[in-house]
Amino acid sequence: MPLVLCFNPGSNSLKFDLIETTANQPRASAGKRLLTGDIDNVGKDTTLEITRGDQPLHSEPLPAGDFDAMTTASLDALDKLDLPKPDLAGVRVVHGGSDFNAAVGIDDEVIRKIEARAELAPLHNPKSVKVIRALQQHGSALPLACTFDTAFHHTLPEVAWRYAIDYDVANRHGIRKYGFHGLSHRYQLEQFCSLSNTAIQQANIVTSHLESGSSVCAIREGRSVETSMGFTPLEGLMMGTRSGSIDPAILPYLMQHENLSSQDALQFLEKKSGLLAISGQSLDTRILRKKTDERSLLAMAMYAYRVRATMGAYLAVLGDAQAIVFGGGIGENTPEVRGPILEGLRGWGVDVDPARNTNVMAGDTLLSSPASKLAVWVIHADEGLQLAHECTQALQ
Ligand SMILES: Nc1ncnc2c1ncn2[C@@H]1O[C@H](COP(=O)(O)OP(=O)(O)O)[C@@H](O)[C@H]1O
Ligand SMILES: CC(=O)OP(=O)(O)O
Ligand SMILES: [Mg+2]
Missing domain, CATH: 3.30.420.40 (ATPase, nucleotide binding domain)
Known part of the structure; x- marks a missing residue:
């Protein structure tokens, strides 16, 4: 029963969840959420809210800070709650380019590739790296994995992903449609299939x-x-x-x-x-x-x-x-x-x-x-x- 601590850095918010999964579960909705955390309007004075279902567990005002400071504050708050220890942590990365078509364990090479895509997702990729670095420095030594919004869209046909611009220039720079929110679209697909048989x-x-x-x-x-x-x-x-x-x-x-x-x-x-x-x-x-x-x-x-x-x-x-x-x-x-x-x-x-x-x-x-x-x-x-x-x- 792996217990996964997941971080989702969005354009404005940092959300996190503690989720119990099973190694061979058929789809994501089989996971069980133990709690959820939310920090809205990151970058301004804000509040960390941790809830279990509708029940508030923890609320803490946080001074303005970046996504690394918000991650550390979240980990510190979780440490103070009497909770089972997670087995791994997962981080959402928005832009994986053509490098990744599935989730991967995080190492220096993966971080380098995420950073290399920062120019194309300036509101997102740098935040994921900040979250990853804060997790690495926290001392909990959790195995880390990340998954990519772009991965679900690897199946786009060329008529859809190619822009009608100079063929060679586009190829040289990797200018093409990648597509995002793949975690969400995949989840909706699998849940639709399950609900409608x-x-x-x-x-x-x-x-x-x-x-x-x-x-x-x-x-x-x-x-x-x-x-x-x-x-x-x-x-x-x-x-x-x-x-x-x-x-x-x-x-x-x-x-x-x-x-x-x-x-x-x-x-x-x-x-x-x-x-x-x-x-x-x-x-x-x-x-x-x-x-x-x-x-x-x-x-x-x-x-x-x-x-x-x-x-x-x-x-x-x-x-x-x-x-x-x-x-x-x-x-x-x-x-x-x-x-x-x-x-x-x-x-x-x-x-x-x-x-x-x-x-x-x-x-x-x-x-x-x-x-x-x-x-x-x-x-x-x-x-x-x-x-x-x-x-x-x-x-x-
Ligand atoms: N419960 C809700 N009711 C209505 N709109 C919502 C609700 N939750 C979120 N939204 C809409 O979604 C936006 C927040 O999106 P969110 O995904 O949290 O941001 P991010 O882009 O940081 O991931 C809000 O600005 C609002 O427009
Ligand atoms: C890709 C993207 O726009 O992500 P978010 O909606 O979380 O900002
Ligand atoms: Mg979002």
């Missing part, structure tokens, strides 16, 4: 991971064949603070007319765009869904519109699909976003009672009616369970 090889579905970072994935016969994030996690949908896809000509135009360096321009698109830029108030849909001012409503409508347009495109990619799945903090908990998407997909045979959509918040639920040609599921996209599962397999 579908064999993985027969699953043709569209999954969505809708949070601060957001992406959609088309899955044919159980394999990722198209996804909305690309060379970096900036492409695709509108996100909390990220623009998603825009006309690339906007970038040099902005650099010239707003006098921005390439780094400033990237910051503009990664940190100062998305829901935050349009609403002018918040990147968080928990706040925006309660607002009634014009710009907050526009931000929510634009977010939903882009998900709907991408899901529609991916239904065309698949040709024939059984289901769409909503996952992630927004996908699971925001009927205001799901509503216009479901309305827009009526022509594909989606039949969901609007009252049912309004009432479903979280949990693994079939949203659509039995008459719906395309099933609609809400599935709790549990990156922690997937991380624990994959890291256990890597260190077996």
Whole structure:
């Protein structure tokens, strides 16, 4: 019964879980979560919250610090609680490039490769390295493994991963679509198959991971064949603070007319765009869904519109699909976003009672009616369970 301590450094948050797995469990959802920890808004004064189910175990204010300091504070807090000792630790890494198609044990060479990809995932990869270094220095001497968002998308066909730019330049620089949120899309796929009694090889579905970072994935016969994030996690949908896809000509135009360096321009698109830029108030849909001012409503409508347009495109990619799945903090908990998407997909045979959509918040639920040609599921996209599962397999 390996006990796995998993760290998930996101763009804004550090989440961790203590999860009991079994060496030969069939899928991630078989893992058992003993507790979960959450530090939101890393970089500002913040709070570490540790909970077991709904029960608070520990709450501690933390001064502003980076992801290494947050990891050390989490490990210290866990040491003080009377808990069984973990057997291994796992870390989510966003960008593994073409180097990794499965979870691996961590050594210096793995860390070097993660660092080499930092330029392509500046909001993520450096944070994973900070978490890994803090784990190595903590003295608990846990075996360490990591797993990669990009791994699930290794099956993309070339028509999907290749950009229509100079063939040789693209090859020389490894410029291609990699795709992200693979832990979440894989978890949703396997959970959909388990709940609907579908064999993985027969699953043709569209999954969505809708949070601060957001992406959609088309899955044919159980394999990722198209996804909305690309060379970096900036492409695709509108996100909390990220623009998603825009006309690339906007970038040099902005650099010239707003006098921005390439780094400033990237910051503009990664940190100062998305829901935050349009609403002018918040990147968080928990706040925006309660607002009634014009710009907050526009931000929510634009977010939903882009998900709907991408899901529609991916239904065309698949040709024939059984289901769409909503996952992630927004996908699971925001009927205001799901509503216009479901309305827009009526022509594909989606039949969901609007009252049912309004009432479903979280949990693994079939949203659509039995008459719906395309099933609609809400599935709790549990990156922690997937991380624990994959890291256990890597260190077996
Ligand atoms: N319970 C919830 N209800 C509604 N929205 C949520 C909920 N939890 C998260 N969200 C949405 O997801 C976002 C946080 O995403 P998260 O994945 O925690 O961030 P990160 O990008 O750091 O991984 C919030 O800003 C909010 O828009
Ligand atoms: C890849 C990515 O955007 O991750 P997150 O949603 O955790 O920021
Ligand atoms: Mg996340």
